[in-house]
Amino acid sequence: MNGPMQRRTTIKDVAEAAGVGVATVSRVLSGGSASAQTRERVLAAAARLDYHPSALGRNLRRQRTGGIGLLIPDITDAFYARLTDGVLSCARSYGEPVTVGVTGDDPEREAELIGALIEQSMDRVIAVPSRDEETAGEIWAPALRARLNVVFVDRRGRPDVPSVVADDAAGVLTAMEYLIGLGHKKIAFLTRHGQSQRVTAFTEALASLGVPADRGLVVHARASRDSAYAAAAGLLQNRPDVTALLAGGNVLGEAAVLAARELDVRIPKDVSLIMFDDVPWAELCSPPLTVVARPAQDLGYRAAELALRQGRRPRTVALPTELVVRASCGPRLR
Amino acid sequence: MNGPMQRRTTIKDVAEAAGVGVATVSRVLSGGSASAQTRERVLAAAARLDYHPSALGRNLRRQRTGGIGLLIPDITDAFYARLTDGVLSCARSYGEPVTVGVTGDDPEREAELIGALIEQSMDRVIAVPSRDEETAGEIWAPALRARLNVVFVDRRGRPDVPSVVADDAAGVLTAMEYLIGLGHKKIAFLTRHGQSQRVTAFTEALASLGVPADRGLVVHARASRDSAYAAAAGLLQNRPDVTALLAGGNVLGEAAVLAARELDVRIPKDVSLIMFDDVPWAELCSPPLTVVARPAQDLGYRAAELALRQGRRPRTVALPTELVVRASCGPRLR
DNA sequence: AACTATGATGGAATCGTTTCCATGAACGGT
DNA sequence: ACCGTTCATGGAAACGATTCCATCATAGTT
Numbered sequence: 001m002n003g004p005m006q007r008r009t010t011i012k013d014v015a016e017a018a019g020v021g022v023a024t025v026s027r028v029l030s031g032g033s034a035s036a037q038t039r040e041r042v043l044a045a046a047a048r049l050d051y052h053p054s055a056l057g058r059n060l061r062r063q064r065t066g067g068i069g070l071l072i073p074d075i076t077d078a079f080y081a082r083l084t085d086g087v088l089s090c091a092r093s094y095g096e097p098v099t100v101g102v103t104g105d106d107p108e109r110e111a112e113l114i115g116a117l118i119e120q121s122m123d124r125v126i127a128v129p130s131r132d133e134e135t136a137g138e139i140w141a142p143a144l145r146a147r148l149n150v151v152f153v154d155r156r157g158r159p160d161v162p163s164v165v166a167d168d169a170a171g172v173l174t175a176m177e178y179l180i181g182l183g184h185k186k187i188a189f190l191t192r193h194g195q196s197q198r199v200t201a202f203t204e205a206l207a208s209l210g211v212p213a214d215r216g217l218v219v220h221a222r223a224s225r226d227s228a229y230a231a232a233a234g235l236l237q238n239r240p241d242v243t244a245l246l247a248g249g250n251v252l253g254e255a256a257v258l259a260a261r262e263l264d265v266r267i268p269k270d271v272s273l274i275m276f277d278d279v280p281w282a283e284l285c286s287p288p289l290t291v292v293a294r295p296a297q298d299l300g301y302r303a304a305e306l307a308l309r310q311g312r313r314p315r316t317v318a319l320p321t322e323l324v325v326r327a328s329c330g331p332r333l334r
Numbered sequence: 335m336n337g338p339m340q341r342r343t344t345i346k347d348v349a350e351a352a353g354v355g356v357a358t359v360s361r362v363l364s365g366g367s368a369s370a371q372t373r374e375r376v377l378a379a380a381a382r383l384d385y386h387p388s389a390l391g392r393n394l395r396r397q398r399t400g401g402i403g404l405l406i407p408d409i410t411d412a413f414y415a416r417l418t419d420g421v422l423s424c425a426r427s428y429g430e431p432v433t434v435g436v437t438g439d440d441p442e443r444e445a446e447l448i449g450a451l452i453e454q455s456m457d458r459v460i461a462v463p464s465r466d467e468e469t470a471g472e473i474w475a476p477a478l479r480a481r482l483n484v485v486f487v488d489r490r491g492r493p494d495v496p497s498v499v500a501d502d503a504a505g506v507l508t509a510m511e512y513l514i515g516l517g518h519k520k521i522a523f524l525t526r527h528g529q530s531q532r533v534t535a536f537t538e539a540l541a542s543l544g545v546p547a548d549r550g551l552v553v554h555a556r557a558s559r560d561s562a563y564a565a566a567a568g569l570l571q572n573r574p575d576v577t578a579l580l581a582g583g584n585v586l587g588e589a590a591v592l593a594a595r596e597l598d599v600r601i602p603k604d605v606s607l608i609m610f611d612d613v614p615w616a617e618l619c620s621p622p623l624t625v626v627a628r629p630a631q632d633l634g635y636r637a638a639e640l641a642l643r644q645g646r647r648p649r650t651v652a653l654p655t656e657l658v659v660r661a662s663c664g665p666r667l668r
Numbered sequence: 669a670a671c672t673a674t675g676a677t678g679g680a681a682t683c684g685t686t687t688c689c690a691t692g693a694a695c696g697g698t
Numbered sequence: 699a700c701c702g703t704t705c706a707t708g709g710a711a712a713c714g715a716t717t718c719c720a721t722c723a724t725a726g727t728t
Contacts, residue, residue: 100433
């Protein structure tokens with residue numbers, strides 16, 4: 001701005017101003033041994049010089065950067081936005097910054113972001129792994145070799161890395177019980193990458209509730225919103241026998257609602273709908289959507305607590321899901 | 335994991351293995367002067383030792399941390415999630431990480447987060463300032479003194495800091511023209527902190543279109559979702575003469591839809607509704623909402639480009655808004 | 669008075685990379 | 699053969715904070 005750049009005040013300046021050694025200033029500012037008189041002089045000098053320590057020297061000496069690295073698939077997905085909010089809340093209470101990266105569920109991008117975190121020696125990482133156990137193991141091996149404190153969230157990645165997840169299986173089961181209780185037998189599951197546990201739970205729930213499985217009723221969409229819409233529309237068009245739909249995420253739920261409207265499929269008269277995740281707009285739909293609510297903020301908060309924790313850590317933390325019944329499900333009419 | 339922690343490979347190891355000096359390794363890896371033969375030997379040694387430079391030494395030597403700091407009011411607000419997505423997209427194309435902080439529109443939290451960015455010597459910052467020009471000036475003074483490259487986004491903060499904003503005034507005017515064109519005279523504006531420019535534009539639009547202003551029709555909500563709902567419900571209850579409502583943000587729009595439903599106010603028969611920001615669920619509502627669309631991702635992307643830019647920068651970048659007509663507005667019936 | 673223990677203090681090494689600047693080799697011209 | 703220029707090269711300083719360890723002063727005990 002105005003005039004030549006002034007040199008930033010350093011610990012040497014404070015030491016000189018207080019008439020002590022730099023080790024003494026460092027001890028005073030970080031709680032080490034110092035007499036009351038020395039402490040007073042140092043703090044007065046620091047205040048007078050408006051001294052703010054630089055993290056750069058500290059980071060080099062300690063061989064690590066503070067803060068948390070967070071890797072998520074999509075920040076515009078309301079669920080991941082709220083999960084991020086949970087991480088930020090917890091991190092803030094510890095005074096730790098959060099560096100966010102979006103992987104797009106692409107393993108190459110994930111590997112690149114992991115490399116960047118290692119380069120910064122950011123040793124606490126929370127991630128929604130883009131791949132399941134075997135490939136995630138490989139992608140995350142450099143991070144573990146570099147001794148990063150990794151916590152997976154929302155999905156399990158490798159068995160030896162702690163994870164914080166929602167009890168998806170219970171959520172799916174509860175939803176299926178509800179729909180089957182309403183008489184539905186032809187229930188579709190709209191899913192996408194990263195939801196293999198929900199797919200497994202769907203199949204197992206059908207078996208345990210005595211409903212014949214129909215493999216054609218598990219429809220996979222790709223990562224984009226357009227693909228989700230196409231999958232939903234395709235299902236509603238090609239399978240008019242379907243009377244209930246479980247959407248594995250809120251982007252899929254959104255696609256299902258739009259496709260139903262476009263095809264004049266009435267919810268819940270023609271098709272009952274349950275979607276995963278309670279997002280604010282679930283209530284705004286007409287009818288308001290019944291959802292399997294997963295505690296996004298809590299998942300994030302707990303993952304951050306685990307990542308910031310020293311010493312022994314639990315292997316997996318599972319948080320409960322909850323069926324929130326609104327008005328998008330009705331009895332089977334055909 | 336297994337065995338004692340191995341020391342990380344450093345540039346000295348590579349130098350020794352290649353039989354050169356560390357300055358030579360540094361030059362080879364960062365594009366300086368080196369013979370072809372030397373270059374080959376250094377790169378082979380680096381590959382063989384699986385050497386990855388540490389940013390910690392570089393940061394200290396250069397007196398700065400790479401990456402961008404981003405301060406926004408609320409990551410769970412769909413508009414800010416998409417703005418963040420835009421910042422992340424641009425940053426990724428430059429290979430720069432992004433550290434995210436949530437201010438909650440609280441000046442104290444903002445000041446604290448600014449301090450943390452200065453401590454890390456993170457010298458490129460994008461922020462939605464929590465306050466208007468005068469107070470933002472004061473809060474951001476330390477950042478400017480520390481010569482951080484600051485760009486404000488979505489809101490203007492101080493005149494001497496570049497900003498990337500949407501043309502809110504034009505957006506409000508277009509919306510008001512549309513509503514007045516439909517015959518509405520009693521138009522309410524539901525707003526919250528940080529939207530003073532939209533409020534001003536609302537008042538000016540009424541004046542320029544010859545509609546008498548009614549100060550009771552500008553209703554301020556506080557920062558929370560609950561407060562937004564209370565404000566919307568209060569307005570609809572206390573002012574049955576209102577036939578149109580402009581919501582200044584998507585959280586306010588959501589509150590208006592919920593309150594209308596709760597009070598059996600039909601949209602658009604009883605009250606027409608336009609809200610700011612096109613969010614994915616605007617289309618999901620019944621009826622789908624007419625919106626003033628602001629390009630959230632573009633705002634973020636352009637702000638990141640500006641923040642990463644060297645040399646001379648434009649003072650303000652204004653991106654256009656667009657009225658997206660769906661089905662939540664109708665002619666005045668009373 | 670001498671000895672021992674304890675706490676405060678400070679000089680300097682350390683962390684890893686960048687970059688300055690001196691040095692030497694090689695090449696071209698006279 | 700000598701001189702001047704250019705390019706490659708490497709030793710070491712620098713960046714700022716932390717932390718180790720030697721030193722000294724003080725207090726208590728014998």
